[in-house]
Amino acid sequence: MIEKKTDLNKIEKKWQKKWEEAKIFEVREDSKKKKFYVLEMYPYPSASGLHMGHALNYTLGDIYARFKKMQGFNVLHPMGFDSFGLPAENAAVKNKSHPKKFTEDAIKNYIKQMKMLGIGYDWSRMVETHKPDYYKWDQWIFLKMHEKGLAFKKRAPVNWCPECNAVLANEQVVNGKCWVHKNSDVQIRHLEQWFLKITDYADELADFSKLEGWPDLIKKLQKNWIGKSYGYNIDFKINNENWTIFTTRPDTLFGVTFMVVSAQHPRLMELVTPGQKKEVEKFLKKVKSTSEKDSEELEKEGAFTGSYAINPANGEKVPVWTGNFVVADYGYGMVMAVPAHDERDFQFAKKYRIPIKVVINPSDYKLNADKMIRAFTSAGEIVNSGEFDGLPSQDAIEEIGKKFGKKTVNYKLRDWLVSRQRFWGTPIPIIYCDKCGIVPVPEKDLPVKLPEEVKLESNRNALEGYEKFWKVKCPKCKGDARRETDTMDTFVNSSWYYLRYCDSKNDKKIFDEKKTDYWCPIDMYIGGKEHACMHLIYIRFYTKFLRNLGLIKLDEPSVKLFNQGYMYGEDGNKMSKSLGNVINPDDMVVKYGVDPIRMFIVSVASPDKDFNWSDTGVQGSYRFVQKIIEYFKKIKPGKSDEKIEHKVNKAIKEISEDIENMRYNLAIIKLRSLFESFENEQISKKDIESFVKLLSPFCPHIAEEMWEKIGGKGFVSLASWPVADEKKINEKIERAEQAVEKTVSDILNILKIVAGRGGVGENVYVYVLPSEIEFYSSAELSKRIGKEVKVFAVNDKAKYDPKGLASKAKPGRPAIFVE
RNA sequence: GCGGAUGUGCCGGAGUGGUCAAACGGGCUGGACUCAAGAUCCAGUGUGCUUAGUGCCUACCUAGGUUCAAAUCCUAGCAUCCGCACCA
Numbered sequence: 006m007i008e009k010k011t012d013l014n015k016i017e018k019k020w021q022k023k024w025e026e027a028k029i030f031e032v033r034e035d036s037k038k039k040k041f042y043v044l045e046m047y048p049y050p051s052a053s054g055l056h057m058g059h060a061l062n063y064t065l066g067d068i069y070a071r072f073k074k075m076q077g078f079n080v081l082h083p084m085g086f087d088s089f090g091l092p093a094e095n096a097a098v099k100n101k102s103h104p105k106k107f108t109e110d111a112i113k114n115y116i117k118q119m120k121m122l123g124i125g126y127d128w129s130r131m132v133e134t135h136k137p138d139y140y141k142w143d144q145w146i147f148l149k150m151h152e153k154g155l156a157f158k159k160r161a162p163v164n165w166c167p168e169c170n171a172v173l174a175n176e177q178v179v180n181g182k183c184w185v186h187k188n189s190d191v192q193i194r195h196l197e198q199w200f201l202k203i204t205d206y207a208d209e210l211a212d213f214s215k216l217e218g219w220p221d222l223i224k225k226l227q228k229n230w231i232g233k234s235y236g237y238n239i240d241f242k243i244n245n246e247n248w249t250i251f252t253t254r255p256d257t258l259f260g261v262t263f264m265v266v267s268a269q270h271p272r273l274m275e276l277v278t279p280g281q282k283k284e285v286e287k288f289l290k291k292v293k294s295t296s297e298k299d300s301e302e303l304e305k306e307g308a309f310t311g312s313y314a315i316n317p318a319n320g321e322k323v324p325v326w327t328g329n330f331v332v333a334d335y336g337y338g339m340v341m342a343v344p345a346h347d348e349r350d351f352q353f354a355k356k357y358r359i360p361i362k363v364v365i366n367p368s369d370y371k372l373n374a375d376k377m378i379r380a381f382t383s384a385g386e387i388v389n390s391g392e393f394d395g396l397p398s399q400d401a402i403e404e405i406g407k408k409f410g411k412k413t414v415n416y417k418l419r420d421w422l423v424s425r426q427r428f429w430g431t432p433i434p435i436i437y438c439d440k441c442g443i444v445p446v447p448e449k450d451l452p453v454k455l456p457e458e459v460k461l462e463s464n465r466n467a468l469e470g471y472e473k474f475w476k477v478k479c480p481k482c483k484g485d486a487r488r489e490t491d492t493m494d495t496f497v498n499s500s501w502y503y504l505r506y507c508d509s510k511n512d513k514k515i516f517d518e519k520k521t522d523y524w525c526p527i528d529m530y531i532g533g534k535e536h537a538c539m540h541l542i543y544i545r546f547y548t549k550f551l552r553n554l555g556l557i558k559l560d561e562p563s564v565k566l567f568n569q570g571y572m573y574g575e576d577g578n579k580m581s582k583s584l585g586n587v588i589n590p591d592d593m594v595v596k597y598g599v600d601p602i603r604m605f606i607v608s609v610a611s612p613d614k615d616f617n618w619s620d621t622g623v624q625g626s627y628r629f630v631q632k633i634i635e636y637f638k639k640i641k642p643g644k645s646d647e648k649i650e651h652k653v654n655k656a657i658k659e660i661s662e663d664i665e666n667m668r669y670n671l672a673i674i675k676l677r678s679l680f681e682s683f684e685n686e687q688i689s690k691k692d693i694e695s696f697v698k699l700l701s702p703f704c705p706h707i708a709e710e711m712w713e714k715i716g717g718k719g720f721v722s723l724a725s726w727p728v729a730d731e732k733k734i735n736e737k738i739e740r741a742e743q744a745v746e747k748t749v750s751d752i753l754n755i756l757k758i759v760a761g762r763g764g765v766g767e768n769v770y771v772y773v774l775p776s777e778i779e780f781y782s783s784a785e786l787s788k789r790i791g792k793e794v795k796v797f798a799v800n801d802k803a804k805y806d807p808k809g810l811a812s813k814a815k816p817g818r819p820a821i822f823v824e
Numbered sequence: 825g826c827g828g829a830u831g832u833g834c835c836g837g838a839g840u841g842g843u844c845a846a847a848c849g850g851g852c853u854g855g856a857c858u859c860a861a862g863a864u865c866c867a868g869u870g871u872g873c874u875u876a877g878u879g880c881c882u883a884c885c886u887a888g889g890u891u892c893a894a895a896u897c898c899u900a901g902c903a904u905c906c907g908c909a910c911c912a
Contacts, residue, residue, distance in 0.1 A: 221828095222828065222829080222907095225827070225828070225907095226827090226828085226907070226908080229826085229827070229907085229908060229909095230908080232911065234911075234912090236912080250912080251911090251912070252912060253911095253912065254912075265912090303910080305910080328910095329910085330910045330912095331910080331911095331912080332910075332911055332912085334911095335911045335912080336911075336912070339912095340911095340912045341912080342912085343912090347912070348825090348910095349910055349912080350912085415911080415912095416911090417911055534907095537907085538907095538908090605849090608848085608849080609836065609837075609849075610836075610837060610838095611837085611838085614830095614837090615905095616836075616837085617836075619835095619836070619849090619850070621849090621850050621851075622836070622849065622850060624849095624850085625848090625849045625850060626849085628863095628864095629849095632864095635864095670837085670838080670848085671838075671847090671848090673848080673849095674838080674847065674848045674849085675848095677848070677849090678847090678848080747878075748878080750878085751877085751878035752878085753867080754877075754878070755876075755877055755878070789866095808876085810876095813878095815878095818878070819878090820878085821877080821878065822876095823876085823877090
């Protein structure tokens, strides 16, 4: 273990206090200054406090914000809390308390820890989403969406988590399980629920052209999730009624031998004939009881409905089945089945002995429907399709599609289900009146506040049982009415919070547009990639909606997005209590101090890559910090020589670039090497100041302390970032230095060989080309070797060279003689 | 099935056509200091040769290829990890 020489915690406290007193991180709009908005995704304040992953996230942002601030930008760097959510509610039920208390205690602790880590936030702008002055505007946006028809209620099959006692959005179902309760199977229930019509924005959300600064991975994940696909709608007549299906393969239309309607289709029973009712019901029962977790290799099953559909292309009558493999809410919940050319249809047809009809042949052979063992899904030549025979199937997609259907686009993206049957969330501002129907709460009555004195229940939303909340008068007819008791998904809160930071205290408007115009968009947004398909889609959706309302001018919320890597435990596993590998920031701060921890977590690997915590690793950072402190104890600024000036200016240039590109790991390496280069040399005050400035974003506390020691003005955190003097960067110096290093190592090698043979190398002679003589100092070499080293130019007449080795000297490679 | 990422010394990881493989950190070994330990400082640390010398060989998952030149580009494969998944 390392020895603690300096009380870093004392230094940290000292500067944290001074920063706070001087309010150096509080900012306001300033039209004369260029703004820069750095934001880390805000946390859910859990009872267990910040973990190391949070510390990494916030440190990454803090370094960037401090760097930009020193570069002269007006930097907005705010923090807040995503403080609605189930854990607080559950904890409150368990302890017969109120989630507000839990949440606010947790927030206090979070703030304390964030301050402890030296993160420079403008706390005057903090948002807490559970406060009425924040969620009022969630409700306001909801009303605006309702006004535009984007917030709507419908009865729908929904994902129900029995643990949450609430429904989940599609995005929150992971492999048939709840994203929070990973052991809880999600059930399908049919309920009346509120949705936000995010699908109206699907097309624009699928356009990533304004997101150059986002990682490709996130864009790909979103693209996949939105799942835009071009195809055709085709009408089939069933019982003299048109039923539309969606297909991307109209070229196979003549090969349809049956239809399949989803088992969850709301109008399924209309298709079932009395004779088939029993069989279909038997099948439906089986579908329901099948646990979702087995869905991976679920066998395709179904039942005949008794109805027949007419193929519009050839008038053929084909049976309509219901099946477990058709998704109810994609397309129209019904598909045309072409077993010859679709693998799923093929399996289904084989199982139920439905005919298979080939309509596309491969180029080199002919398919035989009776002998096929799998579907042929590639392109080929159209056959058995009347006038289209002979066409390449790729061309037939359009030809056949055009003739019998209508070109259209479909998305995998579903409307966003936002109703939650829970207490601890934003109340949905809606009133139900028997006479007037669904009535939005008038704007002037916002916010609809959550009651504080309510008694929580574990198995249902406490608002339902709290008459004072739901018993209201209709805003229209003044008659008796009932308030909506569902609350909104917490992702609603985080979909626009970045805008509220710009004007978080505004009680007249959602925000002052002049302020959001100045600060937005976010220039650097930092958070985990797990949000790719939830938060990061929702925040884009809200941004576009608010833009369409005319409130902001942004198309996208952030210019750049950075996803940090995951930090694992020392053993390489996810940190978890059961594995006992959790690293607690509070303990580590006491053990090592904040600055070494900050330095370690951003330098162990590239910040976008996963890495493991390492106790010995953080000790390495600790040693470096300690060395710096020791150095400054006895520093006497003097004059920098050419070499030091070169080193300093090169470091300024490269470190600035590295920080700009979030390559903090490389910046730290260069900072170390810079320190080593002047550690034992004279250095000017200006250059030593530059070093402290370069150190400051990473290790702000000791940087302030050192800044004070060398008599820097004000805070180093507010000093201007150094600019490299390109004229002083001289690569020749670097090369010469490397040559000297090599020579030292060569001399030592030779001495070793000599010693190995029983010789004693007392005197060392080095013969250098005249052009390089200035780089080789006898004194320096002697010190490094620990013996006297004499340096001669090869053309020195007076040199001592008994073996005539001088002639062997090469550029960058002096000859060496030992005796 | 679809998509993505990764593969470099004892370990964590730099390096994405030549200048240069292994920066930087950790670990280990040896030395200095010390009564000793810790801390600190110095040196060494891929393989195999060779050496009164500062060199050569071989090494970046495997196998091919492009190139005057490949860890880096291309092709195929292997391994590990991750995301989505019956989306018609």
